[in-house]
Amino acid sequence: MNILVVGPSWVGDMVMSQSLLLRLKADHPDCNIDVLAPDWCRPVLARMPQINQAIAMPVGHGSLQWSVRKELASTLSAKGYDQAIVLPNSLKSALVPWMAKIPRRTGWHGEMRYGLLNDRRKLDTTAFPLMVQRYIALAEPKKDSATELQQLLRPKLTVDLSQQQAVCEQFSLNNDVVAFCPGAEFGPAKRWPHFHFAKLASLLIAEGKQIFCLGSAKDSAAIGQIKSLLSEVELGKFVDVSGQTSLTQAIDILAKAQAIVSNDSGLMHIGAAVGTPLVALYGPTSPDFTPPLSDNCEVIRLIDGFIKARKGDAEQGYHQSMIDITPQLVLEKLQLLGVQCEY
Numbered sequence: 001m002n003i004l005v006v007g008p009s010w011v012g013d014m015v016m017s018q019s020l021l022l023r024l025k026a027d028h029p030d031c032n033i034d035v036l037a038p039d040w041c042r043p044v045l046a047r048m049p050q051i052n053q054a055i056a057m058p059v060g061h062g063s064l065q066w067s068v069r070k071e072l073a074s075t076l077s078a079k080g081y082d083q084a085i086v087l088p089n090s091l092k093s094a095l096v097p098w099m100a101k102i103p104r105r106t107g108w109h110g111e112m113r114y115g116l117l118n119d120r121r122k123l124d125t126t127a128f129p130l131m132v133q134r135y136i137a138l139a140e141p142k143k144d145s146a147t148e149l150q151q152l153l154r155p156k157l158t159v160d161l162s163q164q165q166a167v168c169e170q171f172s173l174n175n176d177v178v179a180f181c182p183g184a185e186f187g188p189a190k191r192w193p194h195f196h197f198a199k200l201a202s203l204l205i206a207e208g209k210q211i212f213c214l215g216s217a218k219d220s221a222a223i224g225q226i227k228s229l230l231s232e233v234e235l236g237k238f239v240d241v242s243g244q245t246s247l248t249q250a251i252d253i254l255a256k257a258q259a260i261v262s263n264d265s266g267l268m269h270i271g272a273a274v275g276t277p278l279v280a281l282y283g284p285t286s287p288d289f290t291p292p293l294s295d296n297c298e299v300i301r302l303i304d305g306f307i308k309a310r311k312g313d314a315e316q317g318y319h320q321s322m323i324d325i326t327p328q329l330v331l332e333k334l335q336l337l338g339v340q341c342e343y
Contacts, residue, residue: 011266187310217243
């Protein structure tokens, strides 16, 4: 059985999609699974052994580019897929499997995808409150799609030990590292304030920890704000590699860390998928839909519901619910996860 999975466009969602791949392999051990994904997500797929091939999606997020999709579909039609499972709910995401004439095209109803999908499911949000449950349900027969999934197979990314050792040597990481992931897409409302990250860094450094700060080049300014509040001595124990590591290197570093402190972000989901003790910080967004899929995690959220906000009303666009999460509270959660701190 040859299956094409049309993957989501965001790193965190792609990590969660591994649960679907695990379910497919559990149901069909000999199946071959290819995943169609944007370039920025493909490094994550390289750490999922369930995948036969990660295929580049040459069309940008939200772009139509009909002729490009048609050319890709022509290539895919020669691969003889038996089924396509379309994870995004957009109409555009269902076009390539339809153009490639894959016999069975499975997905949720989404954006009026009549005809494009011939195994179209009606979503029961009560039965499947989590995004990952909605992914996994598409692996099961349609008649079972409204039943509760009894087993949630959690993502588990592989680690390249040789690359891990090399990157630790490159950045002089020791064995007592706490990783910070202070970035988050879509504005500052999802971010824990830089002054809280700085205070927590000071407390941990005083306990002999090394802080390793990960993020993309877009996060460098936010991390610079954290560094501006640290003393010269503390900066000697604060390693900033924003924009300097590949996504696979970030996976290996997060697997090496003693613990992770992260906003709701793709790196948070990666941290959960490598099993490192994790403190996940939530404000306007809700862990009720896309929680970190780990038993080794403490989630902090001080409000209820979902608030659609890219910028909060507080200082520098922070959301008040994130400001209200104190460094002392995060430190207490780290201690619950086994991080040795006397403070």
